[in-house]
Amino acid sequence: VQLVEFGGGLVQPGGSLRLACAVSGFLLDYYTIGWFRQAPGKKREGISCMRDRTGVRYYAPSVEGRFTISRNNATNTVYLQMDNLTPEDTAVYYCAGDGHYSCGGPMLPGYEYWGQGTQVTVSS
Numbered sequence: 001v002q003l004v005e006f007g008g009g010l011v012q013p014g015g016s017l018r019l020a021c022a023v024s025g026f027l028l029d030y031y032t033i034g035w036f037r038q039a040p041g042k043k044r045e046g047i048s049c050m051r052d053r054t055g056v057r058y059y060a061p062s063v064e065g066r067f068t069i070s071r072n073n074a075t076n077t078v079y080l081q082m083d084n085l086t087p088e089d090t091a092v093y094y095c096a097g098d099g100h101y102s103c104g105g106p107m108l109p110g111y112e113y114w115g116q117g118t119q120v121t122v123s124s
Contacts, residue, residue: 001024001025001026001097001113002022002023002024002025003021003022003023003024003095003096003097003113003114003115004021004022004115004116005019005020005021005093005094005095005115005116005117005118006019006020006021006022006118007019007020007118008093008118008119008120009119009120009121010121010122010123011085011120011121011122012122012123012124013085013086013087013122013123013124014084014085014086015085015122016081016082016083016084016085017082017085017120018079018080018081018082019035019079019080019082019093019095019118019120020077020078020079021033021035021077021078021079021080021095021115022075022076022077023076023077023078023095023097024076025113026097026099026113027076028052028071028073028076028078029052029053030053030099031051031097031098031099032049032050032051032097032098032099032101032102032103032111033049033050033051033069033071033078033095033096033097034046034048034049034095034096034097034098034101034103034107034111035047035048035049035067035069035078035080035093035094035095035096036093036094036095036096036107036109037089037091037092037093037094037120038091038092038094038117039090039091039092042091044094044109045060045062045091046060046105046106046107046108046109047059047060047062047063047067047107048060048063048067048069048080049069049103049104049107050069050070050071050078050103051102051103052071054102054103056102056103056104057069057103058103058104058105058107060105060106060107062088063082063089066082066083066084066085067080067081067082067083068080068081068083069081078095080093080095082120085120085122086122087122087123088122089120089122090120090121090122090123091119091120092117092118092119092120093117093118093119093120094114094115094116094117094118095114095115096109096111096112096113096114096115097111097112097113098110098111098112098113099112100112
């Protein structure tokens with residue numbers, strides 16, 4: 001099993017980024033996929049998840065209305081579209097997968113599989 005994140009970088013406030021999580025080793029249909037982030041000195045925060053088998057999507061209040069989670073079945077990839085970014089969104093972003101967790105809030109960090117993380121920096 002492997003999860004690999006792509007798409008982090010430096011963006012100005014108000015800008016957008018799209019993160020991708022390429023998944024190998026399991027099919028997205030049967031797993032909950034979550035996006036977490038961790039800023040320096042702060043706890044890891046669960047910000048969005050999806051479980052397509054149940055049609056469930058969840059967004060933490062801190063990102064609801066600005067971030068969108070989606071997937072591409074053909075490539076087994078999950079995306080996180082991030083719009084209207086602010087400096088408070090600066091963090092390392094991780095995708096994670098778990099076959100048993102349901103998708104909902106608050107998101108717990110006990111997912112079974114994790115990516116290596118990608119840095120997102122929002123600064124002018």
